[in-house]
Amino acid sequence: MSTRHNIINTLAALGAVLATTTSFAALDLASAADLGATPAPVFKAPAPVEEFNPWMIRVRVLGVIPESGGTVNGVSGSDLSYSDSVVPELDITYFFTKNWAAELILGVTPHDINGEGSLSSLGKIGEVWLLPPTLTLQYHFTDFGAFKPYVGAGINYTFFFDQQADSADSLDVHDTWGWALQVGFDYMLDEHWGINVDLKKLFLQPDFDVTVAGTPLTGTADLNPWIVGVGVTYKF
Numbered sequence: 001m002s003t004r005h006n007i008i009n010t011l012a013a014l015g016a017v018l019a020t021t022t023s024f025a026a027l028d029l030a031s032a033a034d035l036g037a038t039p040a041p042v043f044k045a046p047a048p049v050e051e052f053n054p055w056m057i058r059v060r061v062l063g064v065i066p067e068s069g070g071t072v073n074g075v076s077g078s079d080l081s082y083s084d085s086v087v088p089e090l091d092i093t094y095f096f097t098k099n100w101a102a103e104l105i106l107g108v109t110p111h112d113i114n115g116e117g118s119l120s121s122l123g124k125i126g127e128v129w130l131l132p133p134t135l136t137l138q139y140h141f142t143d144f145g146a147f148k149p150y151v152g153a154g155i156n157y158t159f160f161f162d163q164q165a166d167s168a169d170s171l172d173v174h175d176t177w178g179w180a181l182q183v184g185f186d187y188m189l190d191e192h193w194g195i196n197v198d199l200k201k202l203f204l205q206p207d208f209d210v211t212v213a214g215t216p217l218t219g220t221a222d223l224n225p226w227i228v229g230v231g232v233t234y235k236f
Contacts, residue, residue: 053236056093056101058196060231061086064109069222072119072210079117080125080221085109089229093138101138103152103182105200107131113171113221125210126171132158132202134180146189152182156202169211173221178204186233194233201226 089107136154184198
């Protein structure tokens with residue numbers, strides 16, 4: 001009886017071990033099933049970075065409107081006036097950031113120089129062409145959608161060439177530095193093309209030498225032109 005009792009006890013112990021093992025296996029399978037039901041993480045590609053191209057060009061038609069003023073040294077009551085001009089112009093703009101930029105304008109403009117006041121009897125004294133490259137530092141406002149206004153200030157160096165005397169015997173207007181102020185806007189029609197309106201004020205007062213009736217004279221021409229531009233913008 002003792003041996004039989006031992007066998008029965010042994011079989012009962014093995015059954016308990018088997019039941020415990022089965023329970024753990026069932027728990028592992030359930031856990032594996034739960035893990036398998038967890039959705040895989042979704043990978044989202046980063047938003048594309050907008051490429052920034054710093055270059056912009058404009059082609060404008062300019063109205064160049066000088067002030068009337070100036071004197072011939074030693075001639076009492078002397079005064080000068082200058083003709084207006086309409087010319088084409090190209091400008092190149094480089095953006096350091098989306099707000100700060102530098103603009104260089106390139107163009108030439110012709111003007112007559114006329115005697116006024118005590119010089120009115122001279123009429124047209126002569127004519128001259130100007131090459132006034134102007135470099136401005138600009139701030140562009142970017143919070144108004146397609147409408148992009150800007151302001152600027154800078155320097156100008158004007159070359160005077162193809163000078164011809166008329167009632168004077170000779171005329172020589174000297175190249176000179178000047179200051180520039182600017183305000184304008186671009187209205188962008190799409191990513192690249194837009195319409196531009198621009199207004200500049202140049203502070204330009206060159207000295208000149210003139211010979212009238214054999215008498216050499218010197219003076220200062222107060223040009224100080226307003227430059228009004230309308231044109232087309234292309235942003236690269």
